[in-house]
Amino acid sequence: MRTLTILVILIAVVFGGAWYAGETWLGNRAAEVVASNPQVNAESVTPLRNPTRLGLHMDQLDYGDETSGFSTPGVDVYAPVTSPNTLTVDLPTEMELRIAGVPTALTLAGGKARASISPTHEMTIRKAGIEAENLAMNGAELFASLGIEAQLVHMGGNQPLRSAGAYDIDIALTDAVVAGLPQALDINGSVKLWLTSLPGQATLEGKAPPPMPTGFETRDLRFTFGDAEATLIGRIEADAEGYAAGQAAFYTEDASKFIDAAVNAGLIPSGGVMMARALLNNLSGGADDELPETDEDAQTAAGAAPDPGPVAEDEPISFPRAAKGQIRLPLILENGRIFLGPVPIGTAPRLFATGA
Numbered sequence: 001m002r003t004l005t006i007l008v009i010l011i012a013v014v015f016g017g018a019w020y021a022g023e024t025w026l027g028n029r030a031a032e033v034v035a036s037n038p039q040v041n042a043e044s045v046t047p048l049r050n051p052t053r054l055g056l057h058m059d060q061l062d063y064g065d066e067t068s069g070f071s072t073p074g075v076d077v078y079a080p081v082t083s084p085n086t087l088t089v090d091l092p093t094e095m096e097l098r099i100a101g102v103p104t105a106l107t108l109a110g111g112k113a114r115a116s117i118s119p120t121h122e123m124t125i126r127k128a129g130i131e132a133e134n135l136a137m138n139g140a141e142l143f144a145s146l147g148i149e150a151q152l153v154h155m156g157g158n159q160p161l162r163s164a165g166a167y168d169i170d171i172a173l174t175d176a177v178v179a180g181l182p183q184a185l186d187i188n189g190s191v192k193l194w195l196t197s198l199p200g201q202a203t204l205e206g207k208a209p210p211p212m213p214t215g216f217e218t219r220d221l222r223f224t225f226g227d228a229e230a231t232l233i234g235r236i237e238a239d240a241e242g243y244a245a246g247q248a249a250f251y252t253e254d255a256s257k258f259i260d261a262a263v264n265a266g267l268i269p270s271g272g273v274m275m276a277r278a279l280l281n282n283l284s285g286g287a288d289d290e291l292p293e294t295d296e297d298a299q300t301a302a303g304a305a306p307d308p309g310p311v312a313e314d315e316p317i318s319f320p321r322a323a324k325g326q327i328r329l330p331l332i333l334e335n336g337r338i339f340l341g342p343v344p345i346g347t348a349p350r351l352f353a354t355g356a
Contacts, residue, residue, distance in 0.1 A: 039064055053078040053088075064098060071096050088114040091132060109134035111146075123201035126152040144175035144184075155194060158316065160215035160237035165198035171221070180265025181225050189221035194237070196352065212352035214238050215246075217317055225261070228254035235317040236333060238351040243336045245348065249319050250329040255280055258329070268345045275343040283327045283341075 043060035055078020062071040072092040079087055091111035097104040111132035117123045129149045135142045150167045159166065169191045175184040195211035202208035215237025223230045234248020252258060259276055262268045268276050322328040332339040333348045 039069070048076060048078055050078075051081075053080050054084065055079060055088075067098065067101050069098050071098075083116070085119060086114055086116040086127075088112060091130075105138050107134075107136045107139075108132055117200075121200070124152070125199045140177070142177055143173055145173070147172040150193075152198070153192070160194050162196055162238070163194040163214045164196055165211070166192060166194045168192055178265065180263075180267075181261050183226040186224040187221065188224075189218060189232075191216050191218045191221060214351065219317065223250075223258075226257075228252070228257040230254065230258055230329075233317065233319060234331065239334075239336075241336065242350050242352045243333075243348045244351055245333045245335075247317075247319070247333075248331040250331065251322055251326050252329065253325050253327075255283070255327040255329055262345075268340070268343075272340075272343045272345055276340055276345070279341045279343055280327070280329075283329070 041060075041062040042058040044058075046057050046059070048055045048057055055076060057074060057076050059074045060071075061075055063069050072095045075092050076090045077087065079085070089112065091108055091113060093108050093110065095106045095108070097106060111130065113130045114128065115125045116127040118126045127150065130146065132143075132146045134144060135146070147170075149170045151169075153166055153168045155163055155166045171187055171189060171191065173185075173187040175186065178185050193216045194214045196214055197203070197208065197211040199211055203210055215235065217235035219233050221232040223232065230250040230252035232248060232250055234246065236244050236246040236248065239245040250258065259268070259280055263273055263276070319328065330339075330341050332341075336348050337344055338346045338348050
């Protein structure tokens with residue numbers, strides 16, 4: 001028993017010394033990086049000296065330049081000893097963003113950001129997540145809570161052109177304040193996102209441009225405000241010019257509330273308001289919305305809500321007929337424009353320049 005006790009003590013001393021030395025080396029190395037990088041400034045870089053994690057505290061951190069970047073009184077960056085390949089950041093409760101030279105104050109009740117890397121694959125981020133609570137900008141609350149989880153997955157055989165990787169992303173946003181909405185907005189569901197490249201060591205070191213989206217698809221993204229709810233199903237990808245293109249549909253029993261909210265938020269231009277309301281009336285009367293019919297139509301016509309259920313990885317997006325009491329609002333992006341059915345409502349976003 002005495003021998004075992006001595007052995008345990010020796011192991012503790014060895015690992016404790018290794019942890020202490022490793023954190024000291026990490027602190028010195030980070031200080032060198034800060035000193036050599038003109039975009040990063042910190043008043044001090046010190047080891048955390050927390051036996052459950054290997055990490056650093058950066059005091060009075062400033063990143064970027066006078067035009068764009070951020071500053072914060074301090075931030076902790078570390079890897080838990082139980083998961084050394086997962087970098088974690090305790091999000092600061094106060095931060096100042098610089099956007100086009102204009103400072104913007106952000107406050108946060110609390111949160112964490114983390115990224116798990118693959119050391120054998122050029123430090124590619126294989127899993128990432130963020131949790132944040134009560135974010136406010138210049139004193140105005142933006143949301144109550146946000147949770148995002150991203151997992152590196154196979155691209156599949158139907159990936160958009162120029163794609164080099166893909167992530168499955170789960171989203172949970174509560175009480176988001178959106179201009180034009182009479183009540184706070186909740187968003188919940190999953191999205192598959194394709195990118196031009198995978199974020200990794202080259203990206204973090206500035207040797208490669210950040211990845212840009214080539215497309216995304218969803219089968220269950222739900223939007224809720226008050227007692228109004230809609231589910232988005234669709235696939236959007238970059239066309240030859242880099243503009244978002246594709247088809248999607250909102251399934252809802254509260255279409256008029258969402259149309260009103262879109263009008264109030266300025267998402268539907270004044271010239272298209274009457275046409276949008278006419279479209280809504282036509283769809284309420286059973287008019288064809290011009291989206292392709294699918295094998296699920298018999299099921300949904302009988303009154304079942306659209307439910308994608310388990311799907312094969314490469315199974316194309318389908319648009320079930322709206323269930324009884326619902327309307328299927330078609331959203332079409334083509335030739336650099338966005339249409340709500342036949343009603344033009346704006347310019348399609350450009351996912352990336354054609355040279356990307």
